[in-house]
Amino acid sequence: MTDYMAQMLNELMGSQRDAMPGEQKELEFSDPSVCTDFLVGFCVHDLFRNTKNDLGFCQYTIHDESLKRKYEKSDKRGRLGFERRFLERIQRINDDCQRKVLRNMDRLNVTQGENKVSEEVFAKKLEELNVRREAISNKIDGLMNEAQIHGELGKVEAAQAAVDKADRAKQERDELDNEETKIKNERARALSMEESVTMGNRQMQVCQVCGCFMLQNDAQQRIDDHITGKLHIAYQTILDNIERLAKEIDDFRSKRRGSSEREERRRDDRRRSRSRSRDRSHRHGSSSRSHGHHYHHRSDRRSHRH
DSSP states (O other): OOHHHHHHHHHHHOTTTTSOTTOOOOOOTTOTTBOHHHHHTOOHHHHTTTSTTOOOSOSOOBOOHHHHHHHHHSTTTTTSSHHHHHHHHHHHHHHHHHHHHHHHHHHHHHHSSTTOOOHHHHHHHHHHHHHHHHHHHHHHHHHHHHHHHHHHTTOHHHHHHHHHHHHHHHHHHHHHHHHHHHHHHHHHHHHHHHHHHHGGGOOEEEOTTTOOEEETTOOHHHHHHHHTSHHHHHHHHHHHHHHHHHHHHHHHHHHHHHHHHHHHHHHHHHHHHHHHHHHHHHHHHHHHHHHHHHHHHHHHHHHHHO
């Protein structure tokens, strides 16, 4: 059975659907079919379901609410590494989203605001590139002439060295050609973006949570629709849980440190107690031996007198 079908059946019938009548399988937290992300928070596959960032169905088929409640009350909570792995996963998702935010802000800066890049700037970039390319072309011509002169004089190694330099210069010129293509494409995208965002004298902004474009000073209803949209809620949920999990993991570590310190103090107390017991036993044994020695000594003296 595919993971897709298994998860669909679990959602419809529960994770105990395979059990015989009157029989319940005891699920363990470490069961390979259990989604441990779900145990400590939520499954990101479910979170982005039916959005443009849909991740498909989770490869772990068991998302059991009763098992989640059991884990939350278990003394194993915070000790199996589930929280740390989940935090790393949602941090990666949030990092990707924040990179999208920065990219979209850069796109807007190209077309609006104080950092608007004009057609003149692109023209200046292309002009500078053409100057560099012309200089390289002149260098190539000079090297080829040099190679020809060395060849006529029979200086084969010098001629080959000049040809090699000319080849490297040609590669550099080819790289400039590629750079020119990139600049022209960037200019075309900027002009297209400028037309779309300035149409009707409208200004846009980037949502800092999900990275989507939004109209500035838009109608409140449209703003509310965005904030209550599934994609925005998904990224907001991730942000909230990053903060929550980071605090929980710190608390777990503090408790473990405190427990370790208390255990170490108990071990020290036991060692000191055993040491004191040995000292008392040693002193008692020494005292007994000393009394016995004096007794035998006196007995020996009496025997000697008789």
